[in-house]
Amino acid sequence: MSGCPPLGFRLARASDLLAIWAIERVSFPSPWPRTSFEEELNNPISYILLATSSPPASEEIWGYVVYWVVAGEMHILNLAVHPAYRRQGIARRLLQEALHRACQLGAKAAWLEVRPSNQAAQALYRDLGFKPVAKRRRYYHNTGEDALILALSWG
Numbered sequence: 265m266s267g268c269p270p271l272g273f274r275l276a277r278a279s280d281l282l283a284i285w286a287i288e289r290v291s292f293p294s295p296w297p298r299t300s301f302e303e304e305l306n307n308p309i310s311y312i313l314l315a316t317s318s319p320p321a322s323e324e325i326w327g328y329v330v331y332w333v334v335a336g337e338m339h340i341l342n343l344a345v346h347p348a349y350r351r352q353g354i355a356r357r358l359l360q361e362a363l364h365r366a367c368q369l370g371a372k373a374a375w376l377e378v379r380p381s382n383q384a385a386q387a388l389y390r391d392l393g394f395k396p397v398a399k400r401r402r403y404y405h406n407t408g409e410d411a412l413i414l415a416l417s418w419g
């Protein structure tokens with residue numbers, strides 16, 4: 265789809281967890297359990313930022329990113345956009361918003377792990393300036409795949 269849907273951004277709360285988890289389950293072959301999102305909501309260094317439809321439409325959750333900000337670094341743990349809303353620039357804008365918020369909290373760099381087979385995510389991160397910096401051997405236990413570690417620094 266083309267065009268840029270008007271987006272809202274806000275931090276998640278407990279009442280959003282079912283909607284987040286519904287996106288998680290259709291986005292990953294090994295989704296996080298719901299309890300992992302609960303733990304992140306209760307973790308003081310963790311943020312779950314949502315991309316939503318913007319008012320006046322009744323609010324729908326279209327995507328989320330989970331990240332930590334600690335010791336001057338942002339660690340991106342999870343990211344997904346609902347399949348019905350992909351390729352409209354939502355993940356790009358959501359990550360840009362999360363990077364901006366992490367920067368305001370003092371982060372000078374961001375890093376994440378991605379599967380070498382996940383070409384869509386790698387293209388997105390490359391687009392935002394992330395560069396490969398290392399590899400974690402056999403990081404994903406379900407497939408035995410390595411993880412690529414990508415980083416972006418601005419400090």
Ligand SMILES: CC(C)(COP(=O)(O)OP(=O)(O)OC[C@H]1O[C@@H](n2cnc3c(N)ncnc32)[C@H](O)[C@@H]1OP(=O)(O)O)[C@@H](O)C(=O)NCCC(=O)NCCS
Pocket residue numbers: 291292342343344345346349350351352353354355356357377378379382383384385387388389391
């Ligand atoms: C990866 C993901 C979050 C991208 O979300 P999205 O909202 O569709 O991404 P965007 O529309 O913002 O795409 C931005 C850029 O990323 C790249 N990209 C995104 N999806 C792509 C795809 N399927 N194939 C190739 N490039 C892709 C493109 O460069 C795109 O820019 P363009 O549309 O101008 O060409 C989404 O596909 C998803 O939820 N996938 C399943 C979960 C997942 O893999 N999460 C990442 C874990 S590391």
